Amino acid sequence: MTRSLEGSSVLVTGADGFIGSHLVERLQAEGAHVRALCVYNSNGSHGWLDGIDDRSGIEFMLGDVRDPGLIHAAAAGVETIFHLAALIAIPYSYAAPRSYVETNVLGTVNVLEAARSHGTERMINTSTSEVYGTPDSIPIKVDHALKGQSPYSASKIAADKMCESYAKSFELPVVTLRPFNTFGPRQSMRAVIPVILAQLLSGAETVQLGSVTPQRDFTFVSDTVDGFVKMAEADVEPADVIQLGTGTAVSIGELFEACCEATGVSATVELDPKRVRPAASEVDVLLSDPSQAMARLGWKPERTLTEGLAELAEWMRAHPVADATHYAT
Ligand SMILES: NC(=O)c1ccc[n+]([C@@H]2O[C@H](COP(=O)([O-])OP(=O)(O)OC[C@H]3O[C@@H](n4cnc5c(N)ncnc54)[C@H](O)[C@@H]3O)[C@@H](O)[C@H]2O)c1
Structure with a gap:
């Protein structure tokens, strides 16, 4: 039996971020009442949600x-929890691994405990x-098999396994969505596509990048x-894990060429050693099998890489960064 989000109450953690802010807007459009948990800061910013005009249905x-106490309060009275809050940068995870355990692992345990004590109908990790x-x-x-090739990866594995354990031990209806690389407006300027596009759009003749051989989907x-x-509406079982990806991988070198085409700018790549991951930590290829999401969720990607890059380049032209080279390392 499928569920409908229309008219239901949901909590989104990481609502202020890249994917979370787009998710909040989509849930609003679906007719859900959205509690948007944004990371605490002393100037009261709600991150990317500060820029949205229509705030109806968003708390x-x-x-x-x-x-834990705050998360318990945040989860009160909601039927569905979308848990996206995390520290996500791999380079910073080399410098601050304990922060990744505290936010990504213990933070997820807090959300699991809150879902358990409130009897939440579905939690999406x-x-x-x-x-x-x-x-x-x-x-x-x-x-x-799962491999912790960076502290970030290891912290996400631990979080996934805590979710699995809560499903198995307590019958908590928690499921895990596993996206491959996502791109689009509002993404961190430290991610590879914004790094390339920002430098191209600033008129750089050489673009500073890390290794160009890894392939991503x-x-x-x-x-x-x-x-x-x-994932929130489908008929899924506790502990289910579903991947999201296109089933096509490109190398970072090929991605660079596609970004040049999307912007109409030509440039050359210069290796920035500061962006190169330690050899045994670098992941050579990430290529999804999209058949599972199609079969289980009826999901398939609608936007091609070329279309997405064109849309993102247009958005970045309208939202220029002050110093593109600042983000190149
Ligand atoms: N962007 C991608 O390519 C990608 C791919 C796969 C999975 N993911 C996952 O998707 C989720 C969202 O990532 P994103 O790309 O939107 O990154 P993001 O950094 O824009 O979003 C993460 C959000 O978590 C919030 N956050 C961090 N620490 C927090 C804390 N202690 N308490 C509350 N909130 C906190 C941040 O403020 C931010 O809004 C993450 O769980 C990430 O691991 C992202």
Whole structure:
């Protein structure tokens, strides 16, 4: 039996971020009452949600997933929890691994405990394709072994496993959505596509990048968000894990060429050693198997990489950054 989000109450953690802010707008359009948990800050900002005009149906809340009492209050009275809050940058996870455990692992445990004590109907945990590390075979099947090749990856594996354990131990209706790389407006300027586009749009003749050989499977953010909605509405079982990806991978070198085409700018790549991951930490290829999401959720990506890059380049032209080279490292 499928569920409908229309008229229901939902909590989104990480609502102030890239994917979370798009998800909040989509849930609003679906007719849900959205409690948007944005990370606490002293100037009262709601991150990317500050820029939206229509705030109807959105209840804003500031807080921190590391605080169990606050998360218990945030989860009161909602039928569905979309848990996206996390520290996500791999380079910063080398510098601050304990922060990743506190936010990504203990933060997820706090959300699980809150869902358990409130009897929440469904919790959607957000995983990442980084949990696979460099795969033994491609396309990567959902049950491929997990490898902690960075502290970020290890923290997300631990969070996924805590969710699995709560489903098995307490019959908590928690499911995990595992997106491969997502891109689109509002993404961190430290992610590879915005880094390339920002430098191209600033007129740089050489673009500073890390290794150009790793391959990634890129999904446009509206498609990723559609996967979250389908995961909330579909007939799924506790502990289910579903991947979201296009089933096509491009190398960072090929991605750079596609960005040049999308912007109409030509440039050359210059290796920035500061962006190169330690050899054993770099994940060579992440390529999804999209058949599972199609079969289980009826999900398939609508936007091609070319279309998505064109839309993002247009958005970035309208939202220029002051110093594109600042983000290149
Ligand atoms: N962007 C991608 O390519 C991608 C791919 C796979 C999975 N994911 C996952 O999707 C989720 C959202 O990522 P994103 O790309 O939108 O990144 P993001 O950094 O824009 O979003 C993460 C959000 O978490 C919030 N946050 C961080 N620490 C917090 C804390 N202690 N308490 C409360 N909120 C906190 C941040 O304020 C931010 O809004 C993450 O769980 C990430 O692991 C992202």
